[in-house]
Amino acid sequence: MKKILHLTLFLAIVSVIAGGALAYFNELTEPVIAENEAKQERETLLEMYPDANVEDFKDVDLSSIESKTINKIYSYQDFYIFNMSVSGYSQGTTFLVSIDKNNLNIDKFIAISNGDTSGLGTQVLDEPFRKSLEGNPADGQLDTISGATVSSGPVVEGIHEAASVVESLE
Structure with a gap:
């Protein structure tokens, strides 16, 4: 004892x-x-935006926005830039998407990190996926990656959410 x-x-x-x-x-x-x-x-x-300075990106107040995926919003010229984290197959994706305030088109997309299945889910980090998004309406039909819809689908849903937030900010 x-x-x-x-x-x-x-x-x-x-x-x-x-x-x-x-x-x-x-x-x-x-x-x-x-x-x-x-x-x-x-x-x-x-x-x-290589021509910008860090001071050019202004923080947007998130207090009136209820979202589990939006981490930060920046205002830069005619764009809102969203830092978002969405779920996926495993750990999900963190990305930045820039949306034009005037026409809701996606100007730029950069995936920062992705913890999903190597080869399939990580395709959201690749240039073909980025190019398939840029220039398209953020609130419209956006392509997902065949075979990796569990990773790319939430990214598209996040972009749609960002588009609705842009509309509410204007």
């Missing part, structure tokens, strides 16, 4: 120390991770 108490106490102490260490290192690395993600996003925005 005494041995069980000692082992239980030992396990509790080790758990507290390990939990504390994890919390401490999480607190230490969280700002660095956030800054790296912000830097990556700024670089992607500049990749979309």
Whole structure:
């Protein structure tokens, strides 16, 4: 009985120390991770619009928008740029889509990350999918990738949601 108490106490102490260490290192690395993600996003925005400066992209207030997929919205010239994360087969897709405020056409699309099946689901990262979207109405019929509709379908649904948000912002 005494041995069980000692082992239980030992396990509790080790758990507290390990939990504390994890919390401490999480607190230490969280700002660095956030800054790296912000830097990556700024670089992607500049990749979309190379003639722009980082200061040209203005944050749009999301407080009146109810969405589980829209992370951020930027305003740049005649465009709204949406940072979105949608579900997929496995981990889903995070992407930026730029929509013209005047005619709701997709100006630019860049997939930032995709955690779905390599080869099929990751095709949303490739140029053919990007080119199939750009220039088309964001609120219209958009092609999905055959064999990867679980990955590309939510991207298209996210773009449709972004188009409806653009209409509500104007």
